[in-house]
Amino acid sequence: MRFETKIAVLLRDDLxxxxxxxxxxxLASGVAAQWPQLVGEPYADADGTSYLGMLGQPVLILEGDAELLRAAHERALRRELTVGVFTADLFRTGNDDDNRAAVAAVARDQLDLVGLAVHGPKNAVDKVLKGARMHP
Structure with a gap:
């Protein structure tokens, strides 16, 4: 099946x-929250047990160094794509309010990015993630 869009997560390679x-x-949960139409119907097994629906298209997981993350972040914003960010500070928080506060306390160009998610037209996502490699 061919998809018109692409979902990708880019992680810093030293995590x-x-x-x-x-x-x-x-980051994947952020994509699902922003674009709920990407989430498929709930699953069920042969016994009728219900399970959560999931994203209906693949999520590419890529990696790169800190400089590549900064460049990808900048390219995504320049292309006006919606971006999810995960900063190093979020490993030290324990809830959503503190997560948002940690990001809000730092200027965009100073974010210590360890991951980002992007969803959009295939060509745009490919250009944003140029230089990234598939996560092993």
Missing amino acids: AGWQRLNATAF
């Missing part, structure tokens, strides 16, 4: 495993 997973989960 611990648990940090990669945590940031990816939070």
Whole structure:
């Protein structure tokens, strides 16, 4: 199946495993919240047990160094794509209010980005993420 859009998460390449997973989960949830139409119907097994619906298209997970994250962030904003950000400070907070406060306390160009999510037309997302490599 071909999709007109692309969902991608870009992670900084020096994160611990648990940090990669945590940031990816939070960033993917932001995409689902911003574009609920991307979430499919609930699942059910053969016994009729219901399960949550999920994003209906693949989420590409990529990685790169801190400079690549800064460049991708800038390119995404320049292209007027909606971006989800995850900063290093968020590993030290414990709730959504503190997460938002941690991001709000830092100027855009000073954010210590460890991850970002972007959804948009394939070509635009590809250009934003130029230089990133697939997460191993």
